[in-house]
Amino acid sequence: MVARILIGLTVCIASHFVNANSYVFPAPAGGANPVVTLHDEQSLSGLQRKNIEVLIKDTYHTLDSANKTSALSLINESYEGKLPAWLYNAIQRCEKWFKKTEGNISCRNGALYNYWGEYVRGTHDLSRREVRRLARAARIAEVKFTDNFGIKFSPPLQWDLSEYAASLAIERVVDYLTSLNFTSFHISAQGLETHVSNEGISWHGDIAQEPAVQKNGTIAYIQPWQRPVISNGKIASVEKGVLSQSDGWPSAKFQAVSVAPNAFDAMLIAHFAVSKPAQHALDLVNTNALTALKLIDENGRVFTSDSYTSHTSQLSKDDPYLMSVDIVLPLFNIADYRGPYVSVWISDEKNHLIKSLALRGTSERWLSELRTWWRRVGRQNEGLVDGFAGATKKNAPLHIEWDGLDDFGKNSNAQSLILHIEVAREHGGRSYEKIPFTFDSLTSPITVTGADEIASITLSLMN
Amino acid sequence: MFKTVSLAVVSALCISASAVAAPHSASGIILTYDLNKDESLPLEEFVDARRARFNASDSNKDGVLDESEYVYEWEGKVEKRLAEDRKASVKQTHIRFHAVDSNDDEFITIDEVNAVGERSFSRMDSDNDGVVALDDPEPAPRRSASQKKDDKPELVQRPMLRMPTSHNIEGFVTLYDQNGDGKVAKAEFHAVRKAQFQRTDENSDDKLTEQEYVLEFEDRLDAQIEKTHEGQIKQTYVRFEVLDSDENGKMTFSEYMVSGFNAFHRYDTNGDGYLTLADPAPAPRQQEQSDTTTAQVSE
Numbered sequence: 001m002v003a004r005i006l007i008g009l010t011v012c013i014a015s016h017f018v019n020a021n022s023y024v025f026p027a028p029a030g031g032a033n034p035v036v037t038l039h040d041e042q043s044l045s046g047l048q049r050k051n052i053e054v055l056i057k058d059t060y061h062t063l064d065s066a067n068k069t070s071a072l073s074l075i076n077e078s079y080e081g082k083l084p085a086w087l088y089n090a091i092q093r094c095e096k097w098f099k100k101t102e103g104n105i106s107c108r109n110g111a112l113y114n115y116w117g118e119y120v121r122g123t124h125d126l127s128r129r130e131v132r133r134l135a136r137a138a139r140i141a142e143v144k145f146t147d148n149f150g151i152k153f154s155p156p157l158q159w160d161l162s163e164y165a166a167s168l169a170i171e172r173v174v175d176y177l178t179s180l181n182f183t184s185f186h187i188s189a190q191g192l193e194t195h196v197s198n199e200g201i202s203w204h205g206d207i208a209q210e211p212a213v214q215k216n217g218t219i220a221y222i223q224p225w226q227r228p229v230i231s232n233g234k235i236a237s238v239e240k241g242v243l244s245q246s247d248g249w250p251s252a253k254f255q256a257v258s259v260a261p262n263a264f265d266a267m268l269i270a271h272f273a274v275s276k277p278a279q280h281a282l283d284l285v286n287t288n289a290l291t292a293l294k295l296i297d298e299n300g301r302v303f304t305s306d307s308y309t310s311h312t313s314q315l316s317k318d319d320p321y322l323m324s325v326d327i328v329l330p331l332f333n334i335a336d337y338r339g340p341y342v343s344v345w346i347s348d349e350k351n352h353l354i355k356s357l358a359l360r361g362t363s364e365r366w367l368s369e370l371r372t373w374w375r376r377v378g379r380q381n382e383g384l385v386d387g388f389a390g391a392t393k394k395n396a397p398l399h400i401e402w403d404g405l406d407d408f409g410k411n412s413n414a415q416s417l418i419l420h421i422e423v424a425r426e427h428g429g430r431s432y433e434k435i436p437f438t439f440d441s442l443t444s445p446i447t448v449t450g451a452d453e454i455a456s457i458t459l460s461l462m463n
Numbered sequence: 464m465f466k467t468v469s470l471a472v473v474s475a476l477c478i479s480a481s482a483v484a485a486p487h488s489a490s491g492i493i494l495t496y497d498l499n500k501d502e503s504l505p506l507e508e509f510v511d512a513r514r515a516r517f518n519a520s521d522s523n524k525d526g527v528l529d530e531s532e533y534v535y536e537w538e539g540k541v542e543k544r545l546a547e548d549r550k551a552s553v554k555q556t557h558i559r560f561h562a563v564d565s566n567d568d569e570f571i572t573i574d575e576v577n578a579v580g581e582r583s584f585s586r587m588d589s590d591n592d593g594v595v596a597l598d599d600p601e602p603a604p605r606r607s608a609s610q611k612k613d614d615k616p617e618l619v620q621r622p623m624l625r626m627p628t629s630h631n632i633e634g635f636v637t638l639y640d641q642n643g644d645g646k647v648a649k650a651e652f653h654a655v656r657k658a659q660f661q662r663t664d665e666n667s668d669d670k671l672t673e674q675e676y677v678l679e680f681e682d683r684l685d686a687q688i689e690k691t692h693e694g695q696i697k698q699t700y701v702r703f704e705v706l707d708s709d710e711n712g713k714m715t716f717s718e719y720m721v722s723g724f725n726a727f728h729r730y731d732t733n734g735d736g737y738l739t740l741a742d743p744a745p746a747p748r749q750q751e752q753s754d755t756t757t758a759q760v761s762e
Contacts, residue, residue: 102672128685129682129685140666336565362558392567
């Protein structure tokens with residue numbers, strides 16, 4: 001049954017839609033009901049509402065692994081067959097992410113989810129080695145896409161996209177509404193906000209207790225701490241988080257808020273980001289200007305990708321609180337050259353940490369050689385090293401964008417700030433530079449030439 | 464300036480357990496019972512802390528511990544420590560990946576594995592005859608990365624989770640001797656490591672990613688955890704029987720304290736009634752080297 005709500009004043013889910021019509025659809029697997037909101041006095045006919053309801057239901061039904069006659073179950077049983085076009089495309093897209101992330105974004109782990117389901121129902125104990133084995137077997141299986149939406153794959157691979165059912169349903173509804181020439185609408189579902197507007201209308205709402213502004217695309221969010229890794233409505237695991245696709249074990253490193261042009265990609269990225277070290281996920285989204293990510297650890301510390309702020313806030317081009325830091329590291333022509341450990345952070349005038357911007361290198365033994373950073377920041381913030389440190393990357397230059405928010409997402413109020421850069425290299429030297437600045441003083445870029453392990457540092461406003 | 468830490472600490476394909484600082488011999492007891500954290504454990508504090516632990520284990524509050532109460536309490540400690548050790552060990556494996564990846568390209572190749580292998584083989588082959596045999600001399604002890612310069616002992620809990628080590632002759636031969644002749648030729652050594660490299664390389668592209676490297680190690684780590692857990696629990700049942708000297712299935716506090724006092728006096732080598740970092744290590748027990756699953760009674 002589709003409920004229709006006519007709203008003159010508009011509700012909070014679309015506060016910028018004037019005279020918007022909202023329609024609530026049943027959620028086939030429980031959870032929040034999908035809500036479609038149309039802009040500009042547009043409305044859905046009874047038949048159109050029925051079609052949307054059918055599209056949502058069909059998506060869940062097609063992906064239902066508990067139902068032996070669902071389209072995906074039939075394919076999984078014979079390891080080949082034809083798929084509906086939307087599902088064929090989804091699996092192809094998932095496989096592209098799979099290759100890009102060494103299997104850490106994957107739709108191949110049906111056997112793993114089955115095993116977890118059996119464990120939750122009490123069929124067997126849980127073995128960490130067994131789940132790792134299942135994930136590995138799925139990872140090395142062969143997959144071939146054939147003509148006319150056909151697919152062929154080797155056992156024991158079993159496709160499973162049930163975690164992404166809501167996002168795929170939304171994509172189908174978006175395509176349907178677009179085909180009917182609806183040009184501005186918003187769809188909310190469990191953990192997803194999808195916005196489409198040809199007229200430049202943005203959506204204003206709350207994501208993870210923070211106000212957010214959205215242009216075209218989807219924001220997906222997962223709060224993993226209380227989320228059972230497996231739940232089917234009736235039973236749920238006591239284990240919390242999401243299953244890591246690489247080792248089959250629950251992981252809940254971060255709350256993730258991801259931005260992507262479409263709902264499926266946004267949800268795939270959010271799942272990945274919950275279970276992986278921050279730098280892996282941030283590096284992944286930074287390769288594409290259309291994707292962005294915000295991670296929040298259990299202590300409330302926030303890490304954002306380069307373009308997150310520009311995707312989710314109303315910053316105008318003249319807004320001063322967005323700057324970039326570019327650091328060039330020298331290349332040493334020596335045998336066994338190893339990339340240096342690097343920390344970049346911002347403090348107030350009293351050297352109190354405001355924001356950690358970059359941390360290259362994961363060994364605490366070597367990180368402690370970044371002596372200034374270690375003394376003032378690192379040794380008191382174990383979670384920071386675990387969550388934020390990434391690999392050393394030879395002398396690859398650092399490009400960092402900062403939105404003026406501190407480690408906990410609060411505005412640093414553009415006070416007098418100090419940028420600190422410290423670099424130390426195994427069998428090499430150690431260099432440290434600090435640059436006092438205010439946002440107001442950055443009307444023209446500041447460039448500082450370093451010595452030894454730092455070639456140059458440039459600070460500039462981004463506009 | 465970075466100090467040079469021998470890469471030999473790092474055994475490619477991570478056959479060895481991670482290096483730890485030299486713990487003071489009584490570390491476990493002091494860390495467990497020195498509730499005021501002053502690094503000194505007088506006998507009275509020890510008795511009080513043992514009493515508190517005894518009472519906490521006595522879940523039905525009948526003043527004695529039955530077998531299940533005793534084992535349950537220890538099992539909780541075992542699981543907590545194994546989980547902590549596991550976390551530290553996995554973290555160390557990520558670091559080891561980068562140490563073996565000497566050209567820093569995010570992959571380990573067989574050449575990089577062999578380079579590390581050459582160093583560990585020559586370290587073990589101290590008589591330079593190209594073969595490591597059971598009757599070869601042990602290699603000189605080496606400084607671990609975290610060991611202090613002045614060799615002052617530290618209060619460090621010994622890991623409960625210990626992987627088979629290749630850092631002594633016996634462990635090395637056990638791991639690499641394929642034909643059972645009690646010695647390891649260099650070709651044999653490299654063959655074992657190459658086979659392990661290939662097992663780890665899941666997509667067979669002749670290079671190991673960090674993920675491949677860590678997942679392979681975690682498999683062995685989890686196997687060792689299962690083995691250690693089982694051994695610990697088995698040993699706890701045995702210990703209950705030994706300590707329950709009147710064999711009535713109920714351990715009184717004084718029976719409980721027999722093992723406690725034995726351990727206290729064993730480590731209070733200067734006999735002043737305090738366990739401190741100043742007590743010299745006691746003479747090693749015969750079986751202590753090889754027996755990795757026996758719980759220390761008073762940990």
